Amino acid sequence: MKQRLQVAVAIIFNAEQQVLIARRHAHQHQGDRWEFPGGKREANETRFQALQREIEEEVGLLVHQAEPMMQIVHDYAELEVELDVWIVSEFSGEAIGKEGQALEWCALADLDNKEFPAANIEIIERLTSLYAI
Ligand SMILES: Nc1nc2c([nH]c(=O)n2[C@@H]2O[C@H](COP(=O)(O)OP(=O)(O)OP(=O)(O)O)[C@@H](O)[C@H]2O)c(=O)[nH]1
């Protein structure tokens, strides 16, 4: 059977209402596309703990509070993902690409110009309808 990965995904806004995005490395699944930081939940973790760990590991931010935004199941040819998307409402630290990945703070209106994995289309639509001017 095809694997289904549970993936914690963070939507993090800065004071200018820009959202944090990261570029996936070429060798990764969906390589070279942009993503919202996050990664796979481990068996011993809650969804929120997975979010906190992944965000600290990947971009060095401490997530203090977050609210569930949506869950998306997407069937890629090679694997299935369940994206557990959170809006981070409180965090501390300065974002850095701790895994050597490029980071960008991106205005919502500019997300459409970036290439994201297919599973992200719904997230971007939802964000635009919730927050766009
Ligand atoms: N982090 C993240 N993963 C996404 C997004 N959209 C999306 O389809 N995915 C998929 O979710 C899956 C797991 O994410 P990941 O590669 O970040 O997992 P991870 O950080 O644990 O990576 P690792 O296996 O290198 O430790 C990948 O197949 C990835 O393509 C997104 O916006 N953010």
Ligand SMILES: [Mg+2]
């Ligand atoms: Mg990741």
